[in-house]
Amino acid sequence: MPDEMGSFRVEVEIENPARPGERRTLTSVLVDTGAELSWVPAEVLESLGVERYKKLRFRQANGTILERWVGGAYIHVAGNRTNDDVVFGEPGDLVLLGARTLEGLNVRVEPVTKQLVDAGPAPAAAAA
Numbered sequence: 001m002p003d004e005m006g007s008f009r010v011e012v013e014i015e016n017p018a019r020p021g022e023r024r025t026l027t028s029v030l031v032d033t034g035a036e037l038s039w040v041p042a043e044v045l046e047s048l049g050v051e052r053y054k055k056l057r058f059r060q061a062n063g064t065i066l067e068r069w070v071g072g073a074y075i076h077v078a079g080n081r082t083n084d085d086v087v088f089g090e091p092g093d094l095v096l097l098g099a100r101t102l103e104g105l106n107v108r109v110e111p112v113t114k115q116l117v118d119a120g121p122a123p124a125a126a127a128a
Contacts, residue, residue, distance in 0.1 A: 008114035012097060013076035014040055016048040026095060035098035042088040045071060078116055080105040
């Protein structure tokens with residue numbers, strides 16, 4: 001799939017929090033701010049021993065509903081790490097870096113340079 005205007009890809013490492021130190025690298029992961037969760041091939045998550053702990057339903061742009069397993073993983077991108085739910089992608093599913101993971105990494109999309117950049121200080125509630 002050729003990159004379209006505004007879309008870009010990054011390298012991502014996935015790690016099982018229960019087995020720290022063992023990672024798998026995914027190249028050419030599509031940054032998708034329209035996707036809530038990140039999608040990773042099931043075989044990658046299975047090879048790391050990531051536990052499937054719930055099934056969720058997802059609505060595709062064309063209106064069809066998919067059901068996929070979700071598990072927890074560490075996601076490493078550009079020197080940052082977060083933990084998040086990740087979708088066990090099936091054959092034919094895109095490999096995506098979703099909005100919730102981007103927020104956890106505290107990065108934002110720089111559309112001109114097609115890069116992930118530091119989002120700056122996170123909002124916080126001040127004590128009264």
